[in-house]
Amino acid sequence: MSTYFSPEGGLPPQTQLLTDRAVVKEAYTVIPKGVLRDIVTSNLPGWDKTRSWIIARPIAGFATTFSQLIVEVAPGGGSTRPEAEAGVEGVIFLTKGSLTLTLDGETHRLEAGGYAYLAAGSDWKLRNDAPADGEAASFHWIRKAYEVLEGHTAKSFVTRDQDVEPRPMPGTNGAWATTRFVDPDDLAHDMHVNIVTFQPGASIPFAETHVMEHGLFVLEGKAVYRLNDDWVEVEAGDFMWLRAFCPQACYAGGPGPFRYLLYKDVNRQIRLT
Template identity: 60%
Template sequence: MPSRTYHVPQGGHPAQTELLSGRAVFTNAYAVIPNSVQRDIVVSHLPHWDNTRVWVLARPLSGFAETFSHYLMEVAPRGGSELPEPDKGAEGALFVAGGKLSLKLADRERELRPGGFAYLPPGSAWSLRNRGSSPAHVHWIRKLYQRVPGLAEPDVIVTNEDSLPPSPMPDTDGRWTTTRFIDPTDIRYDMHINIVTFEPGASIPFTETHVMEHGLYVLEGKAVYRLNQDWVEVEAGDYMWLRAFCPQACYAGGPGRFRYLLYKDVNRHMVLRPFRAA
């Protein structure tokens, strides 16, 4: 099994000698939040979370990424929450990038180590604690679940990337693979969380344009990513928002693998709002 790394933010503050220019980009089609801006000055704190700080990477914005929020959380020893989710209609997904966390769900406690994943259906009673001696880092993706009459609600999922065989994309000789934490054929789930891996030199060989919104956090490596009409260099720790229908492609620049954690909304009708004349 190949070794894996999961980038975590370093925090701290930039030196007064650093240049003000950087790679951050915000457009009407996409945004890039580089790892260099994930510093102490932009952390947030959440109600009912102890000894925890948060980098908010994505939040619903009208006309942009409307379906989800994405937190990257640093949980100090003895930190965590007994009341993590304030919205009973929200589903969640956790992905541990560093350290270990104890997830209590339905009166059962499970340890999540790096690569660990949990899907939490709406209304789940869960808590999360760092019982170790070093900080832990976890991605938390939240979305309002879209219920469908006659369709059962999704099940809890707790697993680890190590337990899931990656699926090669056809006609790529295994150089482009996807590790799927949620079964893509199970229509009860209205979001998917995947890890996409490119070997050096592999690519998305066409410009994808589709309805799914994307949040991409680069776990490892570097690449040149096509976002709308621009080619943007990205590396481990960078985050990309892609609005629905934003054209995208990718070329993995090497020398190592390029891997990212991917969110997308799926499996539901488009919400239609009545037209109102001015």
């Protein structure tokens, strides 16, 4: 059974050294779990009893297609109008606790591993119905302006990590596999948010260099990741943000599986005008 990292906030003691693995470079950014503290959270309009860590947003000259937030909702908290922009699609992935999602009139109970694709223009709301002394819920919320394609319309759906069979990469005997929540050939979807799993010792055996930009949040395990011309150690709770064409590869370190939540933009022609 998988476990998923969720930040707890807090502050380190005054005696702690400042040295950390946080880095921002032209081709990539690493936000390690140790910097997800109370003082870097943001409130969200329209949400109550909620705080968020905004770990990716469009920035001129860097990644431009998406935003990613880690959202923590206390018991009794949530929102009846979470998405204010009608043209924005989203994915939520729950890592801790439970939430009630009402999506286009249907109610869904999400627990750790719960996944929902929220089509642009859908009507949804989210609530933590736990008692006052209950558990806070934590989830990832990935947002993107939906790029309409004539003849194709993405539809909302709800599923779970536990219910989707990972697909092994060819020639890896299952050492490298991807949990694909949508069909990669479905042109209705202009983004994929999947979970990638490496068994201990498995690798991406070449430097991927491609047009998709990425957000990678490590859910479980550890690895050494190749980012541009650097090798960087990462572990559960770390976030990597890669611009288009940043070379990338990894070795999974064990002792257990290395898993990350992966965003990438897909299935659209490059706009030049």
